Amino acid sequence: MAKAELKANQKTEVEDSSSLKGTLASVFFVGLFIVVTWVSVYYLFVDRF
Amino acid sequence: MINTAAEKIKVDPRDAKLSMAHFFVAFAALAIGGLMGLLQTLVRSGKFELPLGIGYYQLLTVHGIMMGLILTTFFIMGFQYAAVSRTAGTHSNAARRTGWIGFWLMTIGTAMAATMVLLNEASVLYTFYAPLKAHWIFYLGLTFVVVGSWVDGAAQIMTYAKWRKNNPGKPSPLLSFMAVINTVLWIVATLGVASTVLFQLLPWSLGWVDTVDVLVSRTLFWYFGHPLVYFWLLPAYMCWYAIIPKIIGGKIFSDSLARMSFIMFLLFSIPVGFHHQLTEPGIDPAWKFIQVILTFMVVIPSLMTAFSLFATFERYGRSKGAKGLFGWFKVLPWNDARFTVPFIGMASFIPAGAGGIVNASNQMDQVVHNTIWVTGHFHLTAATSVVLTFFGISYWLVPHLTGRKLTKSMNKLAIIQGWVWFIGMVFMSGAMHIEGLLGGPRRSAFSTYGGSSQAAEWIPYQIAQAVGGSILFLGIILVLIIFINLAFFAPKGEEEFPVGEAEQSEAAAPMVFENWKLWLGITAVLILFAYTIPFIDIIQNAPPGSKGFKTW
Amino acid sequence: MHIHKFEKIWLIFGISCLVIFLSVVGVSAFYLGNKPPSCLATINPEKVDETKPFNKPGLHKVEGKEWDYELVYVAQAFSYNPAQVEVPLGAKVKVIATTKDVIHGFEVAGTNINMMLEPGYISEYTTTFDKAGEYLIVCNEYCGSGHHLMFSKIEVVEK
Numbered sequence: 001m002a003k004a005e006l007k008a009n010q011k012t013e014v015e016d017s018s019s020l021k022g023t024l025a026s027v028f029f030v031g032l033f034i035v036v037t038w039v040s041v042y043y044l045f046v047d048r049f
Numbered sequence: 050m051i052n053t054a055a056e057k058i059k060v061d062p063r064d065a066k067l068s069m070a071h072f073f074v075a076f077a078a079l080a081i082g083g084l085m086g087l088l089q090t091l092v093r094s095g096k097f098e099l100p101l102g103i104g105y106y107q108l109l110t111v112h113g114i115m116m117g118l119i120l121t122t123f124f125i126m127g128f129q130y131a132a133v134s135r136t137a138g139t140h141s142n143a144a145r146r147t148g149w150i151g152f153w154l155m156t157i158g159t160a161m162a163a164t165m166v167l168l169n170e171a172s173v174l175y176t177f178y179a180p181l182k183a184h185w186i187f188y189l190g191l192t193f194v195v196v197g198s199w200v201d202g203a204a205q206i207m208t209y210a211k212w213r214k215n216n217p218g219k220p221s222p223l224l225s226f227m228a229v230i231n232t233v234l235w236i237v238a239t240l241g242v243a244s245t246v247l248f249q250l251l252p253w254s255l256g257w258v259d260t261v262d263v264l265v266s267r268t269l270f271w272y273f274g275h276p277l278v279y280f281w282l283l284p285a286y287m288c289w290y291a292i293i294p295k296i297i298g299g300k301i302f303s304d305s306l307a308r309m310s311f312i313m314f315l316l317f318s319i320p321v322g323f324h325h326q327l328t329e330p331g332i333d334p335a336w337k338f339i340q341v342i343l344t345f346m347v348v349i350p351s352l353m354t355a356f357s358l359f360a361t362f363e364r365y366g367r368s369k370g371a372k373g374l375f376g377w378f379k380v381l382p383w384n385d386a387r388f389t390v391p392f393i394g395m396a397s398f399i400p401a402g403a404g405g406i407v408n409a410s411n412q413m414d415q416v417v418h419n420t421i422w423v424t425g426h427f428h429l430t431a432a433t434s435v436v437l438t439f440f441g442i443s444y445w446l447v448p449h450l451t452g453r454k455l456t457k458s459m460n461k462l463a464i465i466q467g468w469v470w471f472i473g474m475v476f477m478s479g480a481m482h483i484e485g486l487l488g489g490p491r492r493s494a495f496s497t498y499g500g501s502s503q504a505a506e507w508i509p510y511q512i513a514q515a516v517g518g519s520i521l522f523l524g525i526i527l528v529l530i531i532f533i534n535l536a537f538f539a540p541k542g543e544e545e546f547p548v549g550e551a552e553q554s555e556a557a558a559p560m561v562f563e564n565w566k567l568w569l570g571i572t573a574v575l576i577l578f579a580y581t582i583p584f585i586d587i588i589q590n591a592p593p594g595s596k597g598f599k600t601w
Numbered sequence: 602m603h604i605h606k607f608e609k610i611w612l613i614f615g616i617s618c619l620v621i622f623l624s625v626v627g628v629s630a631f632y633l634g635n636k637p638p639s640c641l642a643t644i645n646p647e648k649v650d651e652t653k654p655f656n657k658p659g660l661h662k663v664e665g666k667e668w669d670y671e672l673v674y675v676a677q678a679f680s681y682n683p684a685q686v687e688v689p690l691g692a693k694v695k696v697i698a699t700t701k702d703v704i705h706g707f708e709v710a711g712t713n714i715n716m717m718l719e720p721g722y723i724s725e726y727t728t729t730f731d732k733a734g735e736y737l738i739v740c741n742e743y744c745g746s747g748h749h750l751m752f753s754k755i756e757v758v759e760k
Contacts, residue, residue, distance in 0.1 A: 019367050022374045023359040024607040030355055030399050031614055037403040038410070038622055044486065045413050048713045049728045104746060174743050178704050180720060181745070263704065263719050305602040327637045328715055330722035334639040338627060345619045352615040356608045406619075411626040412637045415713040419706050419741035488710025490741035496749035501737040503710045559602060592643035592721025598703050600678045600745025 060546060064134040065450035067148050069536070071127025072447060074156060075120050076532050082115030083525035090477065090518025093511045095495040105494040106172045106601055113175030114166065117431070118194065119159055121281045124439050126151070126201045128284055129228035131446060133205045135546050136222035137212040144207040151201025158193025161186050172601040174492065176270065177250070179261045182597025185254035188246050195239050195246075202232035213563070220558040223291050223304055224548060230311045231283040233565075234276055237572060238319055241272030253597060260594025264331045264587050271322035272580065279318035279347070281431050283311065285438035288391055289358055292442070294549035296387045299365030302357040304551035308562045310350035310357075316572055317347035320579030327414040331590070336583040337411065343579060344409040351402055358395060364552075386455070386463030387547070390441035393467050394434040397474070401429035404482070422485020424492075425478040433474050437467060440528055445544050447535040454542035459531055466527040473524055477517025484510035638716035638726045646720035649675055649701045658682045660694075667693070668727050674698035674738075676705040676718050679747030681738060686753075688730050689760040695727040706741030709755060717742060730757045 060068070085108045091097040092105055099105065130148055134140055140148065164186070165171040171183035177191075209229045212221055220226070245266045253261045290307040294300055301307065323340035326332055366377020382388050404426040407413060417423060444463050448455050455463075485491075489507040498504040561567070604612075629635045649655045654673045660683075661671050669692050675682045676698060688694060698707050700718040707724065708715040716724040740751035 020360055020363055020605060020607045022363045022366075022377055023356060024611065025374055026359045027352075027356050027611045028614070031611070031618065033399055034403040034406060035618060037400070038407055041407045041413055041416055041486075042410075042625065045416050045713060048416070048711065049731050106743065106746060106748070109743075172746075178742075180703050181743075263721060267719075303603070306604070306608075309602070326717075329717035330638065330640045330719060330724045331643070332639055333641070334630065334636040337637065337639065338630065341626075342623060345623055348619055349612070349616060352612060353608070356605075356611050360605070360608075406622065410622060412630055412635050412713075413626060415637055415715040418715050419708065419717075420715075488708065488737070488739070490706065490708065490739045492743045493739075493741075493749040496752075498737055498739060498752045499754070501752070501754070502735065503737045504739075555603075590641065590643060593645050593647070595646060595720045598678070598745075600703060600747075 058546070059543075060131050060134045060450060061139040062452075063145060064131060064140050067145060067152060068127040068131040068134075069447070069450050070149075070152055071123045071130070072443065072532075072536075074159070075123035075127065076529065078115040078119035078123065078159075079525060080529055082112050082120060083522055085109070085112035085115070087518050087522040090511075090515040093493070093495050094515035095508060095511065096515070104169065104172060104601060106174070106492075107166065107169055109492060110166050110172050110174050111163075114162065117175050118191075121431070121435070122194065122198055123155065124443075125231070125280065125284045126155075126198060128439070128442060128446065129205055129231065129287075130201070131450065131546075132224045132287065133208050133228050135224070136548060137208050137225040140204060140208045141211065144204040144211075147207065148201055148204035151197045151199070151204065154197025154200060155194050156197075158190045158195075158197055161190030161193065163190075165190065169601070176274075178270070179250060179253070179263050179266045180595035180598050181601075182254055182599060185251060188250045188254055192243065192246050192251070195243050198239070199236055202235060205229060205232050218560065220304075220308075220560060221563060222548075223301070223307060223551075223558075224287060226308060226562070227283065227287045227291065227311050230315050231280060231287075233569070234283070234315050234318065235280045237315075237569075237576075238273045238276035238280065241269040241322075242274075245269035260596055262588075262591050263595050264329075265584075265591070267326065267329070268322065268332075268580075268584065268587060271325045272319070272576075273322075274325055275321050275344075276318045278427070278430065279314050281435045283314060284442075285391070285394060285435045286311070286314075286354060288438050288442050289354065289395055291549045292547050293358075293388060293391060294361045294365075295547035296385065297362070297365050297382055299361050299368070299549075301549045301551045302360040302364070304555060305558045305562075306353055306357060308558050310353045312562060312568055313350040314347065315568060316575060317343055317350075319572065320575045321347065321409075323579075323583070324409040324414070327411060328418045331587060333583060333586060336579075340579055341409055341411045343575070345406075348402070348406060351398075355399075384460075384464070386460045386467065387441055387445050389464050390444065390467035391438040393471050394437035394441070397429050397433040397437070397471075401426065401434055404429065417485055419491055420485035421481045421489045421491045425481025425485060428474060428478045428481065433470065433478070437470055440466065440470075443532060444535070446546065447532060448539055448542075448544035449546045451536055451539075452541055452543075453535060453539035454544055455535065456539060459534055459539065462527060463531055466524055466531065469520060469527060470524040473517045473520030473522075475517070477514045477521060480510040480513035480517065484514075638724055640723050640725040642723040642725075643721055644699055644723055646699075646701060649699055654697060655699060660686050660688060666695075668695045670694045672696045674707065674753070675701060676707065676740070676751075677701040678703060678705075678745050679740070679751040681707075681740075681751065681753035684753050685756070687756045687758055690733050690757050691729065691731055693727065693729045695725060697723060697725050699723050703744050704742050705744050705751070706739070708739050708741045710737045710739055712736060715741070730755075733757045733759060
């Protein structure tokens with residue numbers, strides 16, 4: 001049981017470092033878009049009376 | 050995998066008939082609502098006037114009800130009914146009968162409400178804010194739609210419960226689980242709107258009581274109004290999480306995470322209605338802010354969804370040998386409408402979600418509240434992410450249900466439809482967002498506001514909206530052509546109902562996700578926490594009630 | 602349930618952003634006084650014209666308050682009273698408004714003054730008019746067939 005778990009962990013670690021780099025980059029693009037949008041409208045809020 | 054062999058690959062024809070009945074109403078609503086939408090954008094461009102003394106706001110009411118309430122509710126119920134039948138097994142006769150009763154209740158209700166709107170007795174828009182007072186038949190019709198949807202949803206719950214009983218200790222099929230979450234979300238949410246309609250608006254419009262408490266009514270409406278949009282969104286998420294992976298030939302990134310995000314939607318999409326009421330009097334700002342915090346919680350499952358979807362795509366692409374950071378993106382099946390059309394919807398959810406976070410950001414709402422930015426926002430969420438996914442679903446589900454095939458030429462037309470929609474929406478929603486930031490109000494006919502220079506700046510954007518609206522109307526015509534083809538004329542054949550599978554290494558989903566007592570309990574606690582004190586405040590400090598007005 | 606390392610990074614980043622957004626608006630609202638308009642005072646909607654301060658709509662100089670002027674509006678389908686007003690540049694003004702009939706919007710286009718007017722409730726917002734120019738007040742909540750004809754004007758002028 002413990003052995004099987006160890007194996008599963010090793011497998012996911014290999015995946016971790018290799019196969020989802022594009023996903024990470026993509027979601028950070030999404031994150032950046034959200035931050036830029038939010039900050040722009042917040043700037044409008046601060047600028048206006 | 051004895052289980053998959055037992056699983057019905059094809060939706061039973063008796064279930065298919067009920068789903069198709071829903072779709073006929075849904076696409077009829079799309080046709081009517083779409084024409085109204087086109088006319089509105091033309092009127093607001095200032096270059097066109099409605100003939101025969103038809104009122105702009107009457108059209109707007111029709112558009113909102115057809116698109117926001119009828120198209121969505123009927124499509125969702127029809128889709129989920131089929132998805133449960135496909136994954137949890139054919140509905141029993143009792144469940145099917147229940148579904149039909151629900152369908153007819155909803156349809157009768159729709160006809161009642163629509164008649165009153167056409168007679169100009171209910172030009173109150175689809176939000177029907179008191180003290181605008183519509184004809185009582187309008188409110189009764191809406192009640193039928195809501196109650197009908199409960200009965201309709203009960204059919205799905207019955208079949209899900211039967212599956213659970215026959216498969217003790219096993220996690221239910223993902224699509225059935227998701228459908229039931231959404232139905233439960235809907236039932237809990239509609240309690241709010243049902244309360245205001247049954248206990249406030251109906252007796253008031255019938256003349257049994259003279260006045261109505263406006264803020265109570267609005268608060269009950271928005272208790273419903275935000276989960277309403279998640280009720281629209283979750284079927285799209287069902288397709289993105291559990292169907293798209295199969296269409297592209299990949300695997301579901303994580304079945305458990307998908308379930309967890311759906312649970313989070315159930316918990317956090319309801320106790321957040323105040324973020325639609327941020328600029329209104331009579332509600333304590335501290336409670337507004339508490340609900341803003343809860344609103345932000347509901348962003349988290351969408352962040353998870355974004356990751357899961359990209360991960361599904363990347364894994365699939367890399368399995369096809371794609372290299373580099375974004376090589377996987379190119380190998381996706383762009384020639385398959387079943388993928389491309391919902392994909393455009395997914396991509397639209399990036400700006401849609403970002404705009405939503407702005408809307409919910411407490412005092413920042415003052416920049417955009419009730420400006421046409423908001424209209425632009427929900428034309429990205431509901432009218433792009435959600436409906437393009439619905440169209441994408443119907444492109445395989447309708448032929449699956451009618452025993453026909455999506456032909457190559459229809460597939461091509463469907464892809465064109467998706468891109469036409471995208472282009473139209475860039476114009477329309479883009480212009481709405483900008484005009485909104487400049488202060489242009491939503492829900493308004495063309496006006497120069499007494500020659501105001503600010504209002505003059507809005508007009509070019511209104512013309513852009515009319516251009517976008519016209520392109521979108523072309524998109525609707527294409528959808529209708531494809532729908533009618535798939536329902537009646539496409540060649541006979543077998544079209545697959547794709548259902549994704551999780552990665553093999555993944556363990557079965559924890560059974561805690563199926564613990565309805567737990568999740569409904571937490572949902573109730575969160576709702577009571579977010580609403581009890583402010584709601585008592587609103588009732589205790591209520592001003593004299595309002596008489597009804599018919600100002601149209 | 603296994604969560605991928607990159608997904609953890611993404612969720613930590615995303616949730617941190619949400620926390621930062623909330624902190625910024627929270628501090629701005631509750632420590633700097635930029636709460637959204639949330640006046641808790643009520644009024645009899647049928648007796649607006651007899652009730653202070655709505656018996657005298659318009660701009661009034663006030664003494665001994667945190668603001669210099671009170672700008673009082675009465676809304677009804679499909680107009681605002683007053684229809685036009687001049688506000689001195691740099692004046693700190695409390696805008697006070699209510700409606701006599703249905704729900705209306707009260708949005709001074711291009712500013713943060715944007716609030717709902719609901720029968721029975723008074724809406725208030727205090728701000729300093731620090732940019733000169735002509736501002737349009739629009740009704741941004743549907744109120745009936747003349748909704749788009751419902752407006753008023755504020756001129757912020759140097760005096």
